[in-house]
Amino acid sequence: MLASLSISNFALIEHVELHFDGSLNIITGETGAGKSILLGALGLVLGNRADLKKLQNRDKKCIIEAAFTQYPEAVNEILNSEELDIEPQLTLRREISTSGKSRSFVNDTPVSLSVLSVLSAHLIDLNRQHEISEILDTNFHYDMIDALAGHQDKVKEYKKHFKAYQANQQKLRNLQGAFDEDQKQRAFLQYQYNELETAQIVQGELSSLESTLKLLQMSEDVLMAQANGQAILIDNDVSIEAQIMSLVQQWGSLSDIGQKYKAIHEQLINILEEVRDVASNVSDIENTNHNDQSIEEVNDRLDTINKLCQKHRVNSEEELLSVFDELAHSLSVGDQMSDEIEQLQLKIEKQKKELYNQANKLSKKRQTVFGGLEKEINGLLDKLSMKHAAIKVKNEALEHITEKGMDDLEILFSANKGSEFQSIKQVASGGERSRLMLCMKTAVADAMKLPSLIFDEIDTGVSGSVAGKMGEMLSMIAMNHQVITISHLAQVAARGKKHFNVLKEETKDGVISIIKVLNGDERIIEIATMLSEDPPSNAAIENAKELLSK
Helix, strand or coil: CEEEEEEEEECCEEEEEEECCCCEEEEEECCCCCHHHHHHHHHHHCCCCCCHHHCCCCCCCEEEEEEECCCCHHHHHHHHHCCCCCCCCEEEEEEECCCCCEEEEECCEEECHHHHHHHHHHHEEEEECCCCCHHHCHHHHHHHHHHHHCCHHHHHHHHHHHHHHHHHHHHHHHHHHHHHHHHHHHHHHHHHHHHHHHHCCCCCHHHHHHHHHHHHHCHHHHHHHHHHHHHHHHHCCCCHHHHHHHHHHHHHCCCCCCHHHHHHHHHHHHHHHHHHHHHHHHHHHHHHCCCCCCHHHHHHHHHHHHHHHHHCCCCCHHHHHHHHHHHHHHHHHHHHHHHHHHHHHHHHHHHHHHHHHHHHHHHHHHHHHHHHHHHHHHHHHHHCCCCCCEEEEEEEEEEEEECCEEEEEEEEEECCCCCCCEEHHHHCCHHHHHHHHHHHHHHHCCCCCCCEEEEECCCCCCCHHHHHHHHHHHHHHHCCCCEEEECCCHHHHCCCCEEEEEEEEEECCEEEEEEEEECHHHHHHHHHHHHCCCCCCHHHHHHHHHHHHC
């Protein structure tokens, strides 16, 4: 509910602060006095674009502030998402500097203009005669029918499940796309994997093969070195071993002479042991020299490994083994993806089955209110002198589910007897749309959680008994919802619980708009003036009193 609206330095308004009633508020005034300025100011604080030309005084800042109480829970959800404070009174403020720069605030916290726009959808329902778009929107048609069916919670639950269903469908599409791409690469990856698996590469093998190749290439030199080594070291009578052995014996007999002799004897023994170790190593080389591999075999193996290194752009068999592991992982991921797709398909099918079940129940419940809605609105149209106008709910069952369920709903309109029912947008004039909108919202006012409703001269072109019926409808809506109406009809104005009058006043600096709350005799005179002229006749005054007494 809009509790108050404060306007400073906007259009013809210097400053005004209005406090609204929770039921039916009426705004009247002569043409050009500034009634629509109020809506323009309210539009700014609800997120409309700012126009520097609308500043009443170019040297002063324009400030518009709207305070709301008893606002919908959806507003708190938005405040939470924006990390804004939640307070019993929600205050929106818009400031426009002399340079034209605009700033927006929610509960004194700076916010972007888009935040005001999002909040406004849940706070104010603005209905202008030439801007009535809501009844043209089939989403509103669904909302009306679901509200009358009394299953908004089930609709909300269905939409939540449908959203999850769509998210899984998108996830499946992404997975399948990735899987298809993986499959294109899979054959090549599998070939590379098989090639490396067949190669049976062992870590450190390359170095070993290179050593083996050198050994095979120099085998004759090795054999000659072995033969010479053993012959010189230990195998003949004048071998190094025999000569050092002779020295060991000779110096051993002298070791008792003194420490120096003993030290030489020990050094000779160590040399003898070293010679024998070298001879043993030479012998071992001879024993391992009989390699079953040929040079051709080793070269072939080296060529295989080197080609694989070049192919995979690596420098060692260790890196080749890493490539092998990566290929194995990539292939396993493809297998995992296939399993994930299968599981997701099963989940989606289960969700789809449950959604069809929910959608079928929603459809059946909706159908129960079609007749009552048509009867109610058509009766209200008749009261507004649209005797032959009527609405009809068109519903076609869909073979697939949508966010709305399995129904393709639209409220159609026929303005004349015997005329074909068509889309409201195609056949309803501006005046017909205004009255139809009023009838619709009257019919669902108790069932729907409507925000504050603002009607801007929707009674244009209406008079007599129709004006009285329109006043009754606005009063009916206002029993459970706040309504603010700009009107030029006395029959409508008389229904208001609070009556604002907009006046033009000339000052030394120009013309300004004054807004005052009318009570008692002031209100009688205003309504009488609306009925006749200014000043009103006695008959008009008596008529005004009669209207106010109803």
